[in-house]
Every structure is written in structure tokens, then in C-alpha cells.
Amino acid sequence: MNVELRGIAAPGGWPAPGCRCASCSRLRAAGVRHGPVSVVVDGVAMEDCARTDVPGGFELHGPRGGRALVAAGPGTRPEPVSGVEYDAVLLDLAGSPEHLGYLRHVGAVAATTEVVAIHVDHRVPSPVELERRMAFWNRPHHGPHRTLLLGGARSGKSAEAELRLAACPEVLYVATGPVNDDDPGWTERVTAHRLRRPAWWRTVETTDLVSVLKDETGAVLVDGVGTWLAAVMDEAAAWEDPSLAQPRLDDLVSAWRRTEARVVAVSDEVGLALLPTTTSGRVFSDVLGGLNQRLAAESEEAALVVAGRVLELG
Structure with missing residues (x-):
């Protein structure tokens, strides 16, 4: 035709x-x-x-x-x-x-x-x-292909991630954020994200991103790397000694490098905010900034989202 x-x-x-x-x-x-x-x-x-x-x-x-x-x-x-x-x-x-x-x-x-x-x-x-x-x-729905989307709070980075995978027949949405029914604001944000996603997408709430990246070959949306890191820092009791979380970070970067999935991951760009005033805030900012750099280095695409506008990073 x-x-x-x-x-x-x-x-x-x-x-x-x-x-x-x-x-x-x-x-x-x-x-x-x-x-x-x-x-x-x-x-x-x-x-x-x-x-x-x-x-x-x-x-x-x-x-x-x-x-x-x-x-x-x-x-x-x-x-x-x-x-x-x-x-x-x-x-x-x-x-x-x-x-x-x-x-x-x-x-x-x-x-x-x-x-x-x-x-x-x-x-x-x-x-x-x-x-x-x-x-x-029109891009193939399978991988390997890695995209890292960076942005500040309410920048539109999650919406951009969903837009990039909107035309895929199957998408695994990996939610790494905590389930907190005691926070109405957080619950409202989670609900809004769910309603925005197509009904046929699968959703899993997990911090085991390494297994997801190893097992999946189709489209995967990870939202997001920052909440994953916060959970890992808690699990490793690494807030006072960030080196305790380093093996988990190394495993993630390795799985990201080896994945066969078409994965789009959302992460917070730490350089857009004021310098944290707490020790834990500074530790988190330093570790996440380093992790973002490592993931970006292993990505076919990386972009910065600001006010809903997208700047592709070479």
C-alpha cells in the first residue's frame, strides 16, 4: 500500500x-x-x-x-x-x-x-x-538501548520517559519509590502517574533493578534512580559510610551495561538544587551525582528535562 x-x-x-x-x-x-x-x-x-x-x-x-x-x-x-x-x-x-x-x-x-x-x-x-x-x-521495542533522563523536581522528566515508550506494545514500569499511605501528597503524585500510564503496561514496585535489567529484553521504564539509591543507602546503612553501598552501585552499572532491554530511566539532576544543609543530604547528592555520570557514560542517549523542554546531551 x-x-x-x-x-x-x-x-x-x-x-x-x-x-x-x-x-x-x-x-x-x-x-x-x-x-x-x-x-x-x-x-x-x-x-x-x-x-x-x-x-x-x-x-x-x-x-x-x-x-x-x-x-x-x-x-x-x-x-x-x-x-x-x-x-x-x-x-x-x-x-x-x-x-x-x-x-x-x-x-x-x-x-x-x-x-x-x-x-x-x-x-x-x-x-x-x-x-x-x-x-x-518507530524505534524497535526491544534492546539493548539505554536512555537516562535527568531533571529537577516537577521538570517533566517522568512524562518525557512515558512519552518515549508510549508506542511500545509492552512496557514494564518499575516504580522504585516507597509506598507511603500516610503522605497524601505523595499518594496523589503516585495516583497521577498511574492514571497517566496505559492500562496494558505492567507495573512492579521493587528496588531490585539488577534483576530487572538482567531478565527483561523489552521496554522498561525505571522511575527513578534517586529513590532507588535512597532505598539502597537505607538497606546498606550507608548514610555515614557511603562505601557500604558501593557494591550495589557497581552491580547496577554492570547490569545497565549488559542489559538486553530497551530501558529508559529517570533520575534527579543534583546540580540544579541548593547545596544540601545536612550531612546526609550532601552524601546523597554526591553519590547520586557520581551514579548519574556512570549511567550516562553507559547510555546510548542522555537528556536533561527542564520545564518540560528536552535538551539532548551528546
């Missing part, structure tokens, strides 16, 4: 008329405009191809026998026909990249399926950002 895009945008186009958001303003200033969705399939306009309606969109039947699943509009998630592996999917990836993960999860999208973003608009900051995300979503 040959899919030719002549327009990719939502019905109002991109930039949207009269919209003053940053996304639309950037395109307008650059003299760029993307027209509403217009697709030609095997030389025939999509409107002239046979189609069957499905919830959230339609199944398109190409003139050469191919089949495509198409989102009806922005915010829609077309349901696949059971047992069908599509030649192409045209989806609202700006709004629902996790729907691609769902389609892969149920077998509707295979490695040979062409994945196309349509109904694009100012929900994505720029065409360059869409291209960046598409590179993650």
Missing part, C-alpha cells in the same frame, strides 16, 4: 486561523502552513476508496487490496477489526501516541505496518518536535 500525504493537519490547518499559541505562532513566523488531512492511497484519493466504519474512525480498503486503519479526527482512537494486521495506520499521534502502543499490543500493527501521523495541530509544539517523537515511536 502506497500512502501519499498531501496534508497532515487538523480540519482548521496548522497554524490554526487566529490562534496565538506558541506552536501556531512559530509556524506563522516561519511562513509555514500545513493543510488539513489529504491522502492518496495507491494513486486514489482517500475519499474515493472503499471504507468500513469502526468506532473512532474507519477501515480503508485500498485499490490494490491493502487495508489501513484511519482516525476520524483529532482526539479519536479507531478500533481495529479483530484479527486484522494493517498495512498502514493513520492516527492522531499528536494527541494519543499510546493508541499506537495499544494497536501493537493487540497485533493490529506489525513491524511492516506503515505508521502515519494525521490531524496534527498545535497539541505538538512544532514539526521538528513531531519528528523527534516519531523517531522514538
Whole structure:
């Protein structure tokens, strides 16, 4: 099936008329405009191809026998026909990249399926950002591949980690933080993270990251390295003598280096905060900073997330 895009945008186009958001303003200033969705399939306009309606969109039947699943509009998630592996999917990836993960999860999208973003608009900051995300979503779901995402508190690093793996059919989410029902604020944050994750992701709460990295071969999200280190420091009684935790750190770095998984790990960038005023705080900052450096050195990708913006680190 040959899919030719002549327009990719939502019905109002991109930039949207009269919209003053940053996304639309950037395109307008650059003299760029993307027209509403217009697709030609095997030389025939999509409107002239046979189609069957499905919830959230339609199944398109190409003139050469191919089949495509198409989102009806922005915010829609077309349901696949059971047992069908599509030649192409045209989806609202700006709004629902996790729907691609769902389609892969149920077998509707295979490695040979062409994945196309349509109904694009100012929900994505720029065409360059869409291209960046598409590179993650079309990447092989297995490893080995290691990504370390650094950032301060509330920087958006966890959301970026989830975004990078959103289109994977299976993801193991490793939560290293403590379960503390006595802290309403912490409970609220944990609940928000759970609701943001796709329902088909697996979740495990553990500090045994070494076993996870040794055993898994698919997509793994670790959130995060800082809470893991705090637990290890407690378990090793290493707050007064950090060297007691060193074997655990060495084991983690070794497992990170040898893993066959596609792993994205979130960690705190210690250089963004004020110098801790307590001895334990300074110890933690020093150890975590050193661990971040070691993990980054063994990573194919590392990035810093600030205010939701991502700076790739060479």
C-alpha cells in the first residue's frame, strides 16, 4: 500500500486561523502552513476508496487490496477489526501516541505496518518536535538501548520517559519509590502517574533493578534512580559510610551495561538544587551525582528535562 500525504493537519490547518499559541505562532513566523488531512492511497484519493466504519474512525480498503486503519479526527482512537494486521495506520499521534502502543499490543500493527501521523495541530509544539517523537515511536521495542533522563523536581522528566515508550506494545514500569499511605501528597503524585500510564503496561514496585535489567529484553521504564539509591543507602546503612553501598552501585552499572532491554530511566539532576544543609543530604547528592555520570557514560542517549523542554546531551 502506497500512502501519499498531501496534508497532515487538523480540519482548521496548522497554524490554526487566529490562534496565538506558541506552536501556531512559530509556524506563522516561519511562513509555514500545513493543510488539513489529504491522502492518496495507491494513486486514489482517500475519499474515493472503499471504507468500513469502526468506532473512532474507519477501515480503508485500498485499490490494490491493502487495508489501513484511519482516525476520524483529532482526539479519536479507531478500533481495529479483530484479527486484522494493517498495512498502514493513520492516527492522531499528536494527541494519543499510546493508541499506537495499544494497536501493537493487540497485533493490529506489525513491524511492516506503515505508521502515519494525521490531524496534527498545535497539541505538538512544532514539526521538528513531531519528528523527534516519531523517531522514538518507530524505534524497535526491544534492546539493548539505554536512555537516562535527568531533571529537577516537577521538570517533566517522568512524562518525557512515558512519552518515549508510549508506542511500545509492552512496557514494564518499575516504580522504585516507597509506598507511603500516610503522605497524601505523595499518594496523589503516585495516583497521577498511574492514571497517566496505559492500562496494558505492567507495573512492579521493587528496588531490585539488577534483576530487572538482567531478565527483561523489552521496554522498561525505571522511575527513578534517586529513590532507588535512597532505598539502597537505607538497606546498606550507608548514610555515614557511603562505601557500604558501593557494591550495589557497581552491580547496577554492570547490569545497565549488559542489559538486553530497551530501558529508559529517570533520575534527579543534583546540580540544579541548593547545596544540601545536612550531612546526609550532601552524601546523597554526591553519590547520586557520581551514579548519574556512570549511567550516562553507559547510555546510548542522555537528556536533561527542564520545564518540560528536552535538551539532548551528546
